[in-house]
Amino acid sequence: MRLPLTAHTRRPWRLHEFAPDFRTEDVWAFRTPGAGPGELDVMLAAMRAAGGFARQSAAxxxxxxxxxxxxxxxxxDRPEAGLGSRVRSLRDRLPRDLAATVDPAEPDGLPLTPVYRLQDEYVRELANGTVHTLMHLGWAPARDGGYELRMAVLVKPNGRFGRCYLRLIAPFRYLVVYPALTRQWEQAWRDRRLLLAGGAS
Known part of the structure; x- marks a missing residue:
């Protein structure tokens, strides 16, 4: 479900301290019925067990x-257009204790590099010739009780071309990409006990 941008910008996420120059582009909610306040790790583990980003719809x-x-x-996508070349990683702005919450060099099969991870938020980043983008996953109170996963995408376009690129791909994000993620991640939550039991066996 698409949410207003204020659903992200008005919450006291740590990310606001380090990314004031990034624009909040999209905010999306994923229903996790029955979830409690400390279950972000459970949700992330279920997403990974269900295939994560690697298991996408055909579209x-x-x-x-x-x-x-x-x-x-x-x-x-040339190396010189990415993190550490065209742009500095957001990790360079973090205090040492926050940067130590993830290992960006640890392979996990995802296309975005980890920045930091806390009990209620997780940030990853990607940079190329079009944009420097952050994906923020936050665990927040749901509107109908309990808790839900919220994904915010923050961007810093690479000039006029980057801004045009974001406008061009917006319909594909809203009509194809995010609805598919919603189905996949909400199903992962519903199947979490079976998925995580399988991973432990």
Whole structure:
């Protein structure tokens, strides 16, 4: 479910301290009925056990394949356009104790690099020739009781071209990408006990 931007900007996330120059682009909620206040780790583990970003719908796989092809042809994803080259990592702004909450070099199969992780929020980042983007996963009180996962996407476009690119892909995010993530992640929550029991066996 798409939420107003204020659903992210008005909450006291630590991210606000370190990313004032990023614009909140999208905020999305994922229903997790029966969830309690300390269960972000459970949700993240269920998402990973369900396949995470690697297990996408056919439509999403097609869109991402097209994007990778365009990126290769047009040079958007060259190493010099990424983190540590065109832009500095957000991790460079963190205090040492917060940066130590994740290991950005640990492979986990996800396309975004970990920045930090707390009991109620988790941040990852990605940079290329079009944009420097942050994905913030927050655990927040749900409107109908309990708790829910909220995903906020924050962006710093790479000039006019980056701003045009974000406008161009917006319909695909709202009509294909986010609805597919919603189905996948909400199903992971519903199946969490079976998924996590399978992972432990």
């Amino acid at each position: 999403n796989r097609f869109l991402f394949a097209v994007r990778r092809k365009l990126g290769a042809v047009l040079g958007w």
